[in-house]
Amino acid sequence: MKVSVIGTTGYGGVELLRILHRHPVFNIHSIHSTKEEVPIWNEYPHLYNILESQIEKINFDRISTESDVVFLATPSGVSSKLVDEFSDKDIKVIDLSGDLRLKKSGEYERWYKKEPANGQLIEEAVYGLSEWNKEQIKHSRLIANPGCYATSALLGLAPVTKARLIDTESIIIDGKSGTSGAGKSLSKGSLFAEVNENFKIYKVNEHQHTPEIEQQLLSWNESIRPITFSTHLLPMTRGIMTTIYVKLRGRYSTEQILDLYNESYLNAPFVRVRPLGSYPSVKEVAGSNYCDIGLHVDERTGRLTIVSVIDNLMKGAAGQAVQNANILFGLEETLGLEMMPLYP
Amino acid sequence: MKVSVIGTTGYGGVELLRILHRHPVFNIHSIHSTKEEVPIWNEYPHLYNILESQIEKINFDRISTESDVVFLATPSGVSSKLVDEFSDKDIKVIDLSGDLRLKKSGEYERWYKKEPANGQLIEEAVYGLSEWNKEQIKHSRLIANPGCYATSALLGLAPVTKARLIDTESIIIDGKSGTSGAGKSLSKGSLFAEVNENFKIYKVNEHQHTPEIEQQLLSWNESIRPITFSTHLLPMTRGIMTTIYVKLRGRYSTEQILDLYNESYLNAPFVRVRPLGSYPSVKEVAGSNYCDIGLHVDERTGRLTIVSVIDNLMKGAAGQAVQNANILFGLEETLGLEMMPLYP
Amino acid sequence: MKVSVIGTTGYGGVELLRILHRHPVFNIHSIHSTKEEVPIWNEYPHLYNILESQIEKINFDRISTESDVVFLATPSGVSSKLVDEFSDKDIKVIDLSGDLRLKKSGEYERWYKKEPANGQLIEEAVYGLSEWNKEQIKHSRLIANPGCYATSALLGLAPVTKARLIDTESIIIDGKSGTSGAGKSLSKGSLFAEVNENFKIYKVNEHQHTPEIEQQLLSWNESIRPITFSTHLLPMTRGIMTTIYVKLRGRYSTEQILDLYNESYLNAPFVRVRPLGSYPSVKEVAGSNYCDIGLHVDERTGRLTIVSVIDNLMKGAAGQAVQNANILFGLEETLGLEMMPLYP
Amino acid sequence: MKVSVIGTTGYGGVELLRILHRHPVFNIHSIHSTKEEVPIWNEYPHLYNILESQIEKINFDRISTESDVVFLATPSGVSSKLVDEFSDKDIKVIDLSGDLRLKKSGEYERWYKKEPANGQLIEEAVYGLSEWNKEQIKHSRLIANPGCYATSALLGLAPVTKARLIDTESIIIDGKSGTSGAGKSLSKGSLFAEVNENFKIYKVNEHQHTPEIEQQLLSWNESIRPITFSTHLLPMTRGIMTTIYVKLRGRYSTEQILDLYNESYLNAPFVRVRPLGSYPSVKEVAGSNYCDIGLHVDERTGRLTIVSVIDNLMKGAAGQAVQNANILFGLEETLGLEMMPLYP
Incomplete structure (x- = not known):
C-alpha cells in the first residue's frame, strides 16, 4: 500500500518516516514539503544511506492517483487548505494538525485565532482517538488526528x-x-x-x-x-x-x-x-x-x-496516525508500531 | 559575627558556604560533617583556593562557645539529635531539616516514618517563613527553616x-x-x-x-x-x-x-x-x-x-536560612543575599 | 534459535533485550542476573506488558543445554569467571566486558587492576570488531566484544x-x-x-x-x-x-x-x-x-x-554483540538491527 | 565611575549587567541596543525589580560625554563600526567582538569573511588577555577582549x-x-x-x-x-x-x-x-x-x-572584560568579580 507524507521537515513528519520506513504494509511513495526539492537527508542527516527519497513539490493529482493515503504533518492553518484540495479526490487523509478537530462553530477561531477549515470537511472528519473511536475510524475517509x-x-x-x-x-x-x-x-x-x-x-x-x-x-x-x-x-x-x-x-x-x-x-x-x-x-x-x-x-x-x-511524537502524533491508518485499512492495529521504548 | 555550619557536604550546606563566604557580617567560623576531616575543597573542588576551611568533627561545646549561630544542613532524623545537644547551650540554631516543623503530635511520625524530635524543642521552634513570620523569628532562638x-x-x-x-x-x-x-x-x-x-x-x-x-x-x-x-x-x-x-x-x-x-x-x-x-x-x-x-x-x-x-537551594533552603539569620540578629533582611539570578 | 542473556539489569543488558525481543531468528530463552528473581519489568518498568520474563539465577548447565548462544553483559572481573564456567560446554559465548580482549600478558592487570581471565580462553577469543574481523568471528566460539x-x-x-x-x-x-x-x-x-x-x-x-x-x-x-x-x-x-x-x-x-x-x-x-x-x-x-x-x-x-x-549501547555494546551473533551463525549481518536512529 | 553597555540583549551583554550592577566602583549609566526602547526586564524578566534601566538608542556623543568607559557586547562586524564612531571621542572602549583582535592584514577577512575594522584602530587595540598583557592594558584606550x-x-x-x-x-x-x-x-x-x-x-x-x-x-x-x-x-x-x-x-x-x-x-x-x-x-x-x-x-x-x-560568559567574555576595565582604571583586578562558582 502506498503512502504520501506532506510536511516531512517537521519533527512529526520525520517520525512518520521512521515508522513507515519499516512498516510491513505501507510503503513511503512520496514525501513533500513546501521547502526546496532536496534529498531528505540534507534536512535530516540521520537518514543518510537509509532513506534516499527526494522531497517533492506538492502535486495533489499525482498524490491522489498514486497513493492510498496521505498524512498531513503540516501546521494548523496549512492543513485546512491541503485538505480542501484533497476533498474531491479518491484518497484517505490523516491530518495531524488541529484544523479538523473542533466541531462546534466558533471554537477554532476562538482558540487558534485563525480562519477555520471548510465546515463540511470538519463535519466529515473523525476524531482519531484510536482506542475509543475505532468503529468510526474504520469507516472514515478523513481523520483528525488528536493533539498530543x-x-x-x-x-x-x-x-x-x-x-x-x-x-x-x-x-x-x-x-x-x-x-x-x-x-x-x-x-x-x-x-x-x-x-x-x-x-x-x-x-x-x-x-x-x-x-x-x-x-x-x-x-x-x-x-x-x-x-x-x-x-x-x-x-x-x-x-x-x-x-x-x-x-x-x-x-x-x-x-x-x-x-x-x-x-x-x-x-x-x-x-x-x-x-x-x-x-x-x-x-x-x-x-x-x-x-x-x-x-x-x-x-x-x-x-x-x-x-x-x-x-x-509517537502516540501524541505520528504513532497514533499510523495506528489510525492501520485501523482505516483493516490491518492489525499494532502493525509497524511494536518498537520498544528506548531506555535509558 | 561567627557562624558554624554542620552538614557542609550536602548541596544545601555548600550553598550556605557560597552565601556566607561573601556575607558582610557573618563569618564562617567552622564547618562540620560526620565525614572525615579533610579540606572542604576535597569534597567540592570548585572551592579550591577560595575556601581553605577544614571539615571538623562536631564539638558541641566549642561550637556553642565560639559561634553566635549554627546552621544545621543535616537530613531529617539527624537534625533532631543535634538540636537536642545544642538545647542547653547559648547559641542560636537554624535547622534546615523537617525535624522541628510539625507542631501537631503524630504528624512527624506519620509523614516522615521516623522518631520525632524532643517535643519541647518542637514547641519552641519558630517556622521560618521569613515574609510572614518575621516578628516571631526576631525573638526566637530556634528556627525550623521551611521546606523547599x-x-x-x-x-x-x-x-x-x-x-x-x-x-x-x-x-x-x-x-x-x-x-x-x-x-x-x-x-x-x-x-x-x-x-x-x-x-x-x-x-x-x-x-x-x-x-x-x-x-x-x-x-x-x-x-x-x-x-x-x-x-x-x-x-x-x-x-x-x-x-x-x-x-x-x-x-x-x-x-x-x-x-x-x-x-x-x-x-x-x-x-x-x-x-x-x-x-x-x-x-x-x-x-x-x-x-x-x-x-x-x-x-x-x-x-x-x-x-x-x-x-x-536558595529561597528553598540556604538563602532563606541566611535571610532568617539576618532577621534574627536585627540585620537588613537582604544582607549577603543580593546576588542576581544567573541567566542563562 | 535460543539465546540467554546474563547481566540483564545493566544498561547494556537491557539494550540486548530491546534488540533480541524483535529479532527474527534469535529468541530470548532466559535472562539472568545475580540479583533476586523478579520479573524484569520490576527492574525496568518500560518493559511492563512487553517482556514477561523472570530474571533467573545462573545455571550453567541449563543455559548450555537449552540455548545456542549466551551474551555476557557483565562487568569486567565478573565475565572472566562466567566464561570459565562455560568453557567446557557446548555453547557460543559473546562477552561484552573487557576480560577477553587483551592478548598480551600483563596488559589486563596493568590497565584493569584486576586478575586476568584464563589465558587459554583469552587466546581463543576473537576480537569482535565486526567490520574488520568478520572471517575469524564466523568460525569462533568465543567472542570478545569490543569496548565502546x-x-x-x-x-x-x-x-x-x-x-x-x-x-x-x-x-x-x-x-x-x-x-x-x-x-x-x-x-x-x-x-x-x-x-x-x-x-x-x-x-x-x-x-x-x-x-x-x-x-x-x-x-x-x-x-x-x-x-x-x-x-x-x-x-x-x-x-x-x-x-x-x-x-x-x-x-x-x-x-x-x-x-x-x-x-x-x-x-x-x-x-x-x-x-x-x-x-x-x-x-x-x-x-x-x-x-x-x-x-x-x-x-x-x-x-x-x-x-x-x-x-x-548499540554499536558500542549490544548492537555490535548481536551483529557478531548474526555473523557467527551465518545470518544476514543486519538482522534485527535495522532500526533507524531516533531523531530528535 | 560611569559605564555604558552596548549590546545588552545578547548573553554577553546581560552577563556584563549582572557583574556591573554589583560592582563597587563602576555604575551602569546607560544601556543600549539596536532593538526598540523598552525596559531591559522586558527582554530579560529575571531582571524585573532589580534593574529598572531602559534600553536606549545609541548616541555616541552622549555616551562619550557622560560615561568613562563603554563595553561593546556586539557581534563581529558591528563592533568595528561602533569603534570607529568612538575613535575621536574621549572614552575608553572595551570590545568583546573579534573585530580588533587580528593584527595581521588579511587574517580577519580570511577567517571572518567580513570587512575588517579601521586599520589604525586595530593597531592601537591591545589584546586583553588580562593575565599576560596587563602592562599594555593599563595604558590602553582600546581593548580587544579575547575570544572565549x-x-x-x-x-x-x-x-x-x-x-x-x-x-x-x-x-x-x-x-x-x-x-x-x-x-x-x-x-x-x-x-x-x-x-x-x-x-x-x-x-x-x-x-x-x-x-x-x-x-x-x-x-x-x-x-x-x-x-x-x-x-x-x-x-x-x-x-x-x-x-x-x-x-x-x-x-x-x-x-x-x-x-x-x-x-x-x-x-x-x-x-x-x-x-x-x-x-x-x-x-x-x-x-x-x-x-x-x-x-x-x-x-x-x-x-x-x-x-x-x-x-x-565570564572569563570568556564579560568577566574578563570587567577584569580589563579594573586594570585599565588602576583598580584591584578582582573588584566585582569575587563571586564563587555556582555549584551544583
Whole structure:
C-alpha cells in the first residue's frame, strides 16, 4: 500500500518516516514539503544511506492517483487548505494538525485565532482517538488526528468520565511537555540556552487543546463542565505527562479504580495501566506508541490522581496516525508500531 | 559575627558556604560533617583556593562557645539529635531539616516514618517563613527553616488564603523540582541516565511537606481542608515551580488578585509579583533568593492559577536560612543575599 | 534459535533485550542476573506488558543445554569467571566486558587492576570488531566484544592505518561519551546534579580501552606507536564521539581520503562515511547500530581530523554483540538491527 | 565611575549587567541596543525589580560625554563600526567582538569573511588577555577582549610555550563549548531539540579563534607553527573546556610542569592550577571568573595533556572584560568579580 507524507521537515513528519520506513504494509511513495526539492537527508542527516527519497513539490493529482493515503504533518492553518484540495479526490487523509478537530462553530477561531477549515470537511472528519473511536475510524475517509496533550489527557480520563464516577466540574489537567512538541520553527523560547535548566508555564488557560479535550469528554458525559488545563515546557526533547486531578463522586479505593481501567483497556494494546503503587515516568514510553497510566485515590481529599504519559511524537502524533491508518485499512492495529521504548 | 555550619557536604550546606563566604557580617567560623576531616575543597573542588576551611568533627561545646549561630544542613532524623545537644547551650540554631516543623503530635511520625524530635524543642521552634513570620523569628532562638516546596507553595497561597477569597477545600498544588533537592545521597533514581530526558511523579499523595503546608495555611485560615499536593522530578538541577489551583469564592479579575498580592508583598524584597500576563520561569530565579509569582483567573472555571518559582537551594533552603539569620540578629533582611539570578 | 542473556539489569543488558525481543531468528530463552528473581519489568518498568520474563539465577548447565548462544553483559572481573564456567560446554559465548580482549600478558592487570581471565580462553577469543574481523568471528566460539570507545576509534582509524598513510606516532584520540557507558552502578560522579550542566575529563591517560585500541592498530600496522587517548563525560545519556587527529605522511586532499574510506566500507552496512563537508553528530545515530564518520584534511597543518560517532549501547555494546551473533551463525549481518536512529 | 553597555540583549551583554550592577566602583549609566526602547526586564524578566534601566538608542556623543568607559557586547562586524564612531571621542572602549583582535592584514577577512575594522584602530587595540598583557592594558584606550575559546587555550598553553618546552608544531586544541557562546540569534542548530542529547563538531579547521590563538602564541615563541583547533557544541548552557595536547621537547614529570604553572600564575587571582591528579570540570567554574587548569604528562608518549576550563560568559567574555576595565582604571583586578562558582 502506498503512502504520501506532506510536511516531512517537521519533527512529526520525520517520525512518520521512521515508522513507515519499516512498516510491513505501507510503503513511503512520496514525501513533500513546501521547502526546496532536496534529498531528505540534507534536512535530516540521520537518514543518510537509509532513506534516499527526494522531497517533492506538492502535486495533489499525482498524490491522489498514486497513493492510498496521505498524512498531513503540516501546521494548523496549512492543513485546512491541503485538505480542501484533497476533498474531491479518491484518497484517505490523516491530518495531524488541529484544523479538523473542533466541531462546534466558533471554537477554532476562538482558540487558534485563525480562519477555520471548510465546515463540511470538519463535519466529515473523525476524531482519531484510536482506542475509543475505532468503529468510526474504520469507516472514515478523513481523520483528525488528536493533539498530543489531548491524547494523554483523554486516555487518562476516559474510564472515570464514561463511568460517571467524577464530579463534572472538578477536572484539572496539569500538562508537561518536551520541546519537540513546539516543532522546528525558530523562536527565542525554543533556543537551547532558554529551555535548558529551565521550566516554564505557557499559554496559561489558553492552550488550543482545551476545546478538543472538552469536546471529547462531553461526548462521553454531557454534563462535563469547563476544565482547567495548564501546559508547561520541560527541559527535554520527547514526552508528555499529564497529571490529572478529579474529585470522585463517592468513596472508591485505588484498587477499584484500577479494576475499571484494566477492564476499559483490556483490548487496547498500547495502553498500559500500571499496577498498584507504580507510576509511569516519561522515559518509559520514549520512542514507543504506549500510553502508560498510573492511578491513586487520596482518602484525605477524595480526589483521584491520574498520571498519564506518552511520547508526544509517537502516540501524541505520528504513532497514533499510523495506528489510525492501520485501523482505516483493516490491518492489525499494532502493525509497524511494536518498537520498544528506548531506555535509558 | 561567627557562624558554624554542620552538614557542609550536602548541596544545601555548600550553598550556605557560597552565601556566607561573601556575607558582610557573618563569618564562617567552622564547618562540620560526620565525614572525615579533610579540606572542604576535597569534597567540592570548585572551592579550591577560595575556601581553605577544614571539615571538623562536631564539638558541641566549642561550637556553642565560639559561634553566635549554627546552621544545621543535616537530613531529617539527624537534625533532631543535634538540636537536642545544642538545647542547653547559648547559641542560636537554624535547622534546615523537617525535624522541628510539625507542631501537631503524630504528624512527624506519620509523614516522615521516623522518631520525632524532643517535643519541647518542637514547641519552641519558630517556622521560618521569613515574609510572614518575621516578628516571631526576631525573638526566637530556634528556627525550623521551611521546606523547599512548602516555601514556594505558601508564598503563592498566602494572600488569597488570608483574605479568605478561596474555597477552602479546593487547593491543589502541582509541584515540580530539580534534582538537587534530593541531595547527594546515592540512589538509582538520582543517576543521570535515569533523570535525564525523563520526568517522574514521586511520593504520590505522600510527600512529607504536605503537613507543614497545611499547618501554616490553617494558621491563616482555620477552615482550610486537606490539600492535594503532588511532586515531580524535573530533568534539571536547581529550581522549583509550584502550579497552584484554587477555586475563588466570588468573581474576581486577575487585576484584582494582582493588586492584593502586590499589596501583600510590598515590603518583601525577595517576592516579585509579576505584572499581568507575565509568568515566571524557574531559571529566572536561579542562584538567587527570589520567589517570583504569576497569577491568572480563568473566567471559564472561576479558578485562580498561581505560579510560584524559587531556587530550591536558595529561597528553598540556604538563602532563606541566611535571610532568617539576618532577621534574627536585627540585620537588613537582604544582607549577603543580593546576588542576581544567573541567566542563562 | 535460543539465546540467554546474563547481566540483564545493566544498561547494556537491557539494550540486548530491546534488540533480541524483535529479532527474527534469535529468541530470548532466559535472562539472568545475580540479583533476586523478579520479573524484569520490576527492574525496568518500560518493559511492563512487553517482556514477561523472570530474571533467573545462573545455571550453567541449563543455559548450555537449552540455548545456542549466551551474551555476557557483565562487568569486567565478573565475565572472566562466567566464561570459565562455560568453557567446557557446548555453547557460543559473546562477552561484552573487557576480560577477553587483551592478548598480551600483563596488559589486563596493568590497565584493569584486576586478575586476568584464563589465558587459554583469552587466546581463543576473537576480537569482535565486526567490520574488520568478520572471517575469524564466523568460525569462533568465543567472542570478545569490543569496548565502546575502541569501536568508535578503530572504525575511524582503520582505513588510513592499514593504508599506512599516517605518521605512526601521531595518533591522538579525544573521546567523549554519554553517561550510560558508566552503567547503573551508584557513584557520586554519576548523579544527575554532578553530570548535568557539566563536562569532565576522566582517567587521564589511563583509560582501559587504550590497550585494545593499540593492539588492534598494531595488527593492521606493526609500527604504530603508543597513542594518546582521552575520555570525557558528556551531560547526555547515549552516544560517543571520538575526534581523532593524525599526521598524514604525504599530501592528500580530503576527497582522496574520503575515496579510501568509501572503498573500505563499501560492504559495511553500518558504517556511513559522510560526504565532503558533512560531519556526524551523536544524535544522528542514537538508538541505531550505525557508526558515522566525517573526514577533513587541514592543509595548514597536514593533519587529518576524523570524526566518528556511535551509540555506545548499540554499536558500542549490544548492537555490535548481536551483529557478531548474526555473523557467527551465518545470518544476514543486519538482522534485527535495522532500526533507524531516533531523531530528535 | 560611569559605564555604558552596548549590546545588552545578547548573553554577553546581560552577563556584563549582572557583574556591573554589583560592582563597587563602576555604575551602569546607560544601556543600549539596536532593538526598540523598552525596559531591559522586558527582554530579560529575571531582571524585573532589580534593574529598572531602559534600553536606549545609541548616541555616541552622549555616551562619550557622560560615561568613562563603554563595553561593546556586539557581534563581529558591528563592533568595528561602533569603534570607529568612538575613535575621536574621549572614552575608553572595551570590545568583546573579534573585530580588533587580528593584527595581521588579511587574517580577519580570511577567517571572518567580513570587512575588517579601521586599520589604525586595530593597531592601537591591545589584546586583553588580562593575565599576560596587563602592562599594555593599563595604558590602553582600546581593548580587544579575547575570544572565549582563545582565553581558555592561551591560559592553558602560555607557560610551556613561553618556556619553550614544547615541539612547536605539535599543538592540538580540542575545544568544547556550551551553547550560550552561540548567543541568542535564531538558528536551527541552536534549538533545544537539536542540541539536547546531542554533541556536534562544527567549523572543522575553520574556527575564527584560530588566528588569534596563533598570533598570541607567536608573540611568546616566534617558531610556533600552525595549530590544529577543533570546536564542539556541548548539550549545556555555560562553560568551555579545551583539552590541549603538546609534545614535550624533553622528559619532564607532571610535577615539574605543575611547578612551572604554579610559578607562572602565582599572581593571577583567577587562574587556579589544580594539584597533581586533580582535573577541573566545567561546572566547577560556572558563574565565576576562574580559569582552572589540570596537567598530566604521559610517559608512554611524551605528550603533555592540558585541561583548561572557563565559564565562556565570564572569563570568556564579560568577566574578563570587567577584569580589563579594573586594570585599565588602576583598580584591584578582582573588584566585582569575587563571586564563587555556582555549584551544583
